[in-house]
Amino acid sequence: MSFSGRKDALAMLSLAAGAIGTSPLFAGFPLAPFMASAYCGAGWLTWQTTRSFRNRHIDATLKEGFVIKSDPVYIEDEDDSLLFGVTTDNHEQLRVKNSFMARHSAIIGQSGVGKTVFAEFLLWSQVARGGGYVFLDPKLDAGQKSRMAHMAKITGREEEFYVINVNEPHNSNTYNPILFGDPDEVASRLMNLVPSTEGNAGADHYKQTATYALTVIVAALQVANKLYTFGDLSIILQSSQAIERLIRLVPESGEKRSLEIFVDQFRKRTKNGSEIDTERMKTALGGMAGRIAMFAQGKFGAVFNTVTPEVNLFEIIRDKKMLYVQLPTMGKDIAALNLGKMVVSDLRSACAMLQELDEHLRPNPPCMVLLDEFNSIVMEGVARLFEQARSASVALLPAFQSFGGLRKVSPDFAEQIIQNTWNKIFFKFGSKEAEEAAELLGKTYGYIKSLSISESESSGAQLLRTDPNATDSDGYGVGESWRQQEEFRFEPDKIKALSIGEAFVMVGARAFHIKTPMVVFPDNLPPHKVIKHYVPLPHNKTPLEFEKLYKSLLIGGGDAANSDEKSKDKGDGSGIAENKSEEVKPVNLKGAA
Template sequence: MANQDYPLEAMLRPPVELYSSLCAGAAASLCFMAPHTILMSPQVGYGCSAVLASFACYRLQQAHQVLRYQRNLKRLSAFTITTNRIPASSRRLWLGQGFEWRQKHTQRLWDCKTVHAEQYIRPSRGYCLAREIERRAERQPWWQPLAYLTHLDTRLNPFRPLPPLGGSTILHGVELREHDQTLELENRSGHVCVYGTTRCGKSRLAEILISQDIIRGDGCVVCIDPKGDAGILKRMYAQAKACGKEDEFYVLHLGFPDISARYNGVGQFSRISEVASRISNQLAAEGNSAAFKEFAWRFINIVARALVELGKKPCYELILKYILDIEPLFIDYAEIYLARQGAKAQGWQAVISNKERSMKSVPPNMRGRAKRTCALEIYFSEQDIFDPVINGLRSAVRYDKTYFDKLTASLLPLLEKLTSGRLAELISPDYLDLNDERPIIDWLSIIRKKSIVYIGLDAMTDGDVAQGFGNSMFADLVSTAGYLYKHGVEEGLYGGEDNKLPKVYLHAEEFNELSGDEFVPLLNKGGAAGIDVVAYTQTKSDVEARMGNLAKAKQIEGNFNTIIMMRVKSAETAEILTSQLPTVSINQSTQVSGVNDSSTPGDSVHFTSRNEDRISTINVPMLEPSNIINLPKGQAFALVEGGRLLKLRFPLLKEVDTQLPESLKTMTTAMAANYKTSEGWWNDLVSSAQHYDPFAQHQTEPAHSSTDESQNEAETESVDFEALFEQNALHVNQEGEPE
């Protein structure tokens, strides 16, 4: 490496150290083999040979550093690991391989932008010629044998194609020494946000982080996936099985009701008013809609209180049923209430029956109501009875039915979306149906059991239902977080510890699809209850568009203490990271040439010239948005721990074969058919190489391919990484304690 004592590093230049290394090596050989030719005794010759050989090795090592640096700017080695070798730690979250970005890396990046550096970062003429041969081979058969050779992905091929990662390799090539980069779990409670455009590797990063959470085994792991990525589902099950927790693995997928777990988003609560809040919060609250939202909250609360008093668990289907027709609920509750009063309401049945028979017409204010309802209402108005639930139901039935329908008009579309078709089986489960073997889950139970849950919302089929169901889950989780914060996870259990907080690792894929008013308190207060959120989205504008409010979008953005920024296509999104970085000073060299002449006859100097290099210092941003936009697939910048900037690249996971249950196999096959991804680029690379036919008469443009030799090379490099992981990573046992 260049000497850091000099102001300019000068790595983009010919490796002149090779010349002195060759000369020193030749002199060392001469001194060792024939010292008499230079008038040395053998003892002196051997000593000089050792000194010269050491100097030759030192200069060769410097030349190798320069050559390796220049090669690294053009091509990075493959980074793959098998899924059973993912590093895991009880104290740290492994983020990938990389380095801490500092001022020297900004300096090197700036050096690569100069004119004289172009020859060291651009593809060589031979590389361009090889690609031209491959293009000509499509139409001219005589080029195809040569195209086959130039297309081989092996180190013996100096013109092998680059992997289809896109972006600029310079951003990671400016540093030769990369190491494992981790995030302390204590800092993870501030939540993590991953930004990245479509098909840049977000889902593969999610697989790596989720796998570590499952291996750690110290808490519940939940992945909410609006679109449905079969790769994440397979990885979660495979890792759960590897850890012996397949019995605690649940799948809730709205697109596959036959094999999905069931969940009642309003069935668990600390206060009955939470039921109304979870549902009504999804209604519009701007302008005139605010009043209708308040009416909707009131009527839902009346229905929920009555259901609880009747011993029924609230669910969307029952709430919709009684919002459409509240009379049966009023009659059922009123009769049960009066029956419980005993002597206080003696003879009530006969009195009400007489009123019902003698009633010729219903009162004008109760037009459209049944006579039984009117008789009960008259009876209660005549008696000195105070019951909050009765009074609420009475106020509801006293409304004119058409007027009541108008007040609840904004609520009915939401409830019908969530209870249409077979979706009602999942979110309004029948607890008394013993023939239904599909499990029913709730947040408190899965948190206590440290379960692993995959939730597929099937947003590509019906986005409105996915958003409504997702917001309901978040509202339920916020309520559960409040309960855990007050009482702990073991409250009410025999021998339980007081105020013991759980660990919940929540991964929200495409969280902009789920963003709502319920997501904000989850980020604000969830960390205090042990909930660590990792959210994945594409752009800053996605959240703003979903929230419909810039202030709320910034509120969500401000709750993420750790930012992982993959390739994005919006400078505004990239500035979320770059605007938080300082400016740094870099050195630049300026060439100055000058000529002076003198016309004085008596002057002995008639002409002078000078050439000089001036070094100046300028302040530049540590990173620019364009650097984020030019990232290759599977690479990212991460701002962690309040200002430490990391440059990362993530491995391609090589899945170890795991037999899926028949139900999951059917689900993942259907999901893979509907949700395409190109993030497994290396698999496509290998496949294209194995099927590459240089003698085909009609062939599309050859994709970047790989041969068996390149596979062996990648596996060899992977073994090196695995050995590195064994040395550096701290593995944990089933109980989550360090081994």
């Protein structure tokens, strides 16, 4: 028998005190007998009081308040593991070590049953031990943000806490996810904003054209050492004058040749040589330009349209900092979906960069990435993130309500996510998907007892008899048999009947019935006020600032052809031309090349 809890401890303490009071050491002490009897009496009363607790049994037949036997828990070092909860049968701590956390954890259950509270406790444990996290929260809950800020503050880490909140740009850090990474990575992030074109050859053609355009444009900008924003890219994709100006900014290189070859497909012959057909370019790239422009306008622009962003996701993860991202899914569902996709795409690039580091330079403990309401931000390609993030020391925690939402991406998407999550935490289900959850939790072998009872009675008489009595007989039999059969470890009805904060957990092959912990915060937490961080311009790089010239570049009122010769140096090395009203003359770039 294992002893645990306050009542058991009091009983054992009383018995020990009684034994000490009757020891020879206290011989001759007048109160020793009274002490011994009092302590023994207290011990006996405590023992009796705890009888129901000690004689508790596992009852899985109850509709509510049931207890199901758990597998043996892992005995882990507290410094190398996280607490998931306490088992309902033996009240033992279920701790999951860091290497298992890095294999990802799926948190599943209907709304309001404790998923976010449980995840909040995991994040608190992570902050308290000096780890970092990224939290994508689609609820836009001001209280949640204050609680996350409070965690950082009471652990002395408020300077490491960053917030992205497009609903309140004045109370948000800045972020430009397209400024970092190689051209292919940046183009991939942006193309994740476009819905799948599989099965539509025409749409796929324009998607491939936009992908190539973004790749060569970003490569040219990087070779020219120019810092750019969403607004700059949007103008380049729509303006022939902006493209011409960019070509002149790029030094002779393979990237410049690739850009010129791409632009050549949009050129048309004129009497003065050739010029870019703006209408053809807008037809091919205008849709992508519109999607990019969303991040350059209004509240989104105040957060994203910068060349000195405070948030660099790779550095956040590597340096074990904390990032809380609020997604306005209720009021701006399309914009929030695009923002979530952008962050997840940036996360993929960050993981790729982390994989290139030596193992001792990767975050330890693993950085936790909580993807709350995962159904609202799922997209193609995110399954690959689950396959490779472990080697980057990034632990993903997708939290969602149903498997059906994941299948909207593709029929086998839910299977890919479940396949790549080592830990599965099932809270209360309210639908028939509880059967699918029960299947995931596994089956075991049980025995069914069958009892058969038989009774018989007969009588008869002989035609010629010497005995006056007739022949009478009766019989009685009892048969018992046991049959082995496969059954669910946790029945679907039990998954539907879980209480709030109660869950079935699967860690590898072991299954547990636990009660999850929660963090209790002080009442009336003060509203969070963002801490701004000064970020200087990188050395030898200057802003592109095409957005400041949008009137001349988009409307055609400026001298884009000769702006390099007529520009006045602002003193920052940017070489931005002043706005002129002279007529624009087309340039024959083929001849110049």
